Amino acid sequence: MTKPSRQKLYTEQDRDNIRWFWRNYLKDKTPKLFLVLGMILIQGLVYQQFLSMTESGLRVIFESGQARDLAMVCVVVFFLFAVRGLMSYLVPLVAVRVTNQAVYEMRRDLIGHLMALDLAYFERTKSGEIIQRLVTQTQSLGMFVGMASANALRDAVTVVIVSGYLIWKNPILFATAVVVLPFIIWVMNYVSDRVKTAQGEAETALGNYMNGIEETVNGMRTVKIASQEQVEADRLMTGTGAIRDLMNRVQITQALVMPSIDLSSAFVYVLVIGGGGYMVLSPDFDVDGAGIITFLLGMVMVFDPARLLAQFFGTVQSNLVLLDRIRNLYRETPTIKDTEGATADFDTAADITLDNVHFAYDPEQPLFKGLSMTFGGGKVSAIVGATGSGKTTILSLLSRLYDVEGGEIRFGDTPLRELQVAALRGAFSVVAQDIVIFNASIWDNIRYVNPEASEDQIWQAAEDAEIADLIRQRGGAPVGPKGAQLSGGQKQRIAIARAFLRDAPILLLDEATSALDQATEERIKSALDRLTKGKTTIVVAHRLSSISDADRIFVLEAGQLVEQGQHEALLAENGLYAQLYKAQKKGYDGG
Numbered sequence: 001m002t003k004p005s006r007q008k009l010y011t012e013q014d015r016d017n018i019r020w021f022w023r024n025y026l027k028d029k030t031p032k033l034f035l036v037l038g039m040i041l042i043q044g045l046v047y048q049q050f051l052s053m054t055e056s057g058l059r060v061i062f063e064s065g066q067a068r069d070l071a072m073v074c075v076v077v078f079f080l081f082a083v084r085g086l087m088s089y090l091v092p093l094v095a096v097r098v099t100n101q102a103v104y105e106m107r108r109d110l111i112g113h114l115m116a117l118d119l120a121y122f123e124r125t126k127s128g129e130i131i132q133r134l135v136t137q138t139q140s141l142g143m144f145v146g147m148a149s150a151n152a153l154r155d156a157v158t159v160v161i162v163s164g165y166l167i168w169k170n171p172i173l174f175a176t177a178v179v180v181l182p183f184i185i186w187v188m189n190y191v192s193d194r195v196k197t198a199q200g201e202a203e204t205a206l207g208n209y210m211n212g213i214e215e216t217v218n219g220m221r222t223v224k225i226a227s228q229e230q231v232e233a234d235r236l237m238t239g240t241g242a243i244r245d246l247m248n249r250v251q252i253t254q255a256l257v258m259p260s261i262d263l264s265s266a267f268v269y270v271l272v273i274g275g276g277g278y279m280v281l282s283p284d285f286d287v288d289g290a291g292i293i294t295f296l297l298g299m300v301m302v303f304d305p306a307r308l309l310a311q312f313f314g315t316v317q318s319n320l321v322l323l324d325r326i327r328n329l330y331r332e333t334p335t336i337k338d339t340e341g342a343t344a345d346f347d348t349a350a351d352i353t354l355d356n357v358h359f360a361y362d363p364e365q366p367l368f369k370g371l372s373m374t375f376g377g378g379k380v381s382a383i384v385g386a387t388g389s390g391k392t393t394i395l396s397l398l399s400r401l402y403d404v405e406g407g408e409i410r411f412g413d414t415p416l417r418e419l420q421v422a423a424l425r426g427a428f429s430v431v432a433q434d435i436v437i438f439n440a441s442i443w444d445n446i447r448y449v450n451p452e453a454s455e456d457q458i459w460q461a462a463e464d465a466e467i468a469d470l471i472r473q474r475g476g477a478p479v480g481p482k483g484a485q486l487s488g489g490q491k492q493r494i495a496i497a498r499a500f501l502r503d504a505p506i507l508l509l510d511e512a513t514s515a516l517d518q519a520t521e522e523r524i525k526s527a528l529d530r531l532t533k534g535k536t537t538i539v540v541a542h543r544l545s546s547i548s549d550a551d552r553i554f555v556l557e558a559g560q561l562v563e564q565g566q567h568e569a570l571l572a573e574n575g576l577y578a579q580l581y582k583a584q585k586k587g588y589d590g591g
């Protein structure tokens, strides 16, 4: 039976992550890092010189030398510490810039990478997790790399230089003093190991917690109407509790470091005083009182940085976890991107054909198993069908929010995959079901799709979408997060105004007028007719009366095209379309 293997402290993955971090965020800062290193070396040397001066000073005292010599020693010691003080100021000054620049670059790259990822990634990843990476994890990691590492390096240099000096002065005494080293190493290993596991769990818990906050805040309307405030509060509190327990675990484990070091230092001092005292008293050793006092002082100087260094190694593990989490995001790669030789040049007025298209969100439940249909260029096509039949998905496939898994979509003769993604999407105006409204003025919300548009063009788009009066009323007031201060119909009119303003050659209208009252819909319809003129338009609508004059109507049922044709012909066929139409008509007539 094999022993369960202990988690390795530095896995190959960690090493790879560190190399990646170095290459991307530190390598170009090498001159600054060398500057920091140089200043840190000076700090270490100051301690060594201080020890040597102290020993001389003590000898002056013990061996009743000149008071002038003593004054000289005092001046030099003061000067040495002034130099160390200056370095202590300059090191963070440089290190802070390195840190903040690294955080900035990390965030810049993460944002860039995030923007390139497929929509599918955002549909399966909790937003809390993304926020956490962009906000807290990058910050902590940057702080660690910049400040914490500079401090650790200073401590390490101090430990090495002062220890080196002590070994040179008295190797036997030094050897006696370091017998506690294996114990310290064991404690550090134990702590690091546990911290690493707990930190990983704590990060996950924190991500869930942030996500919970996001969901609750966004869903506050539903939460309140359903009187679920307590349930939501409890859910968040469960997350908070988990974080508290995990952070306790991390920090309590880390707290083991200090007492073990204190205890070890006590051991060391006793050994040095006992052993050193014996050496002074014994004629076999050439050691005097000044030498021993200086040695003890040296040990004190080593212990503090050693203790900080030990603590630092505790935090290395948690930061390796953070580094891996951030790196993980880069392991997500976009699949929807320009293929080699992709063209921006295609006939936007051509027929759009779905040829034997296969697609599944979930491999277990394929949605389209060989769907074929052609949307006439410059014509109005409508897609109807029961909810969940795949109407919106067709629109998403046309704009390559997802890729088809089989078959092909073509614009004229050009396959969709051979088009540059940006050029393809630039050819569409979309009024989607889930309208995204930003917390800015209505005006800015409309302009979003075409920042270059002139004031007149924006007013015209607003007039066409019947939202101009509201702009005049509200002025520049922001509309609340996600447009919370607007009605559903007002949001829809902003979306329609955007479509007017964008004026792209292909128009996708997904339930574009569903939230409007019949009177407004009628008014907007004539504007929409103007908008769709000469454009390839694809309309998804539940209200069949709104699409009855479409050039072609496609009827979908569970991902399959069951009927197609014009309104009158479909009614005459007396199939699914006729059934849906009659049912709706009966509903409207109140019969």
Ligand SMILES: Nc1ncnc2c1ncn2[C@@H]1O[C@H](COP(=O)(O)OP(=O)(O)OP(=O)(O)O)[C@@H](O)[C@H]1O
Binding pocket: 123, 361, 362, 367, 385, 386, 387, 388, 389, 390, 391, 392, 393, 394, 433
């Ligand atoms: N992002 C997604 N991830 C997984 N499944 C999805 C996703 N979007 C839609 N689906 C599923 O795919 C099917 C088709 O969805 P689609 O939105 O295309 O339907 P629809 O006909 O537009 O419906 P509705 O009329 O309700 O808007 C549904 O069963 C839906 O649950």
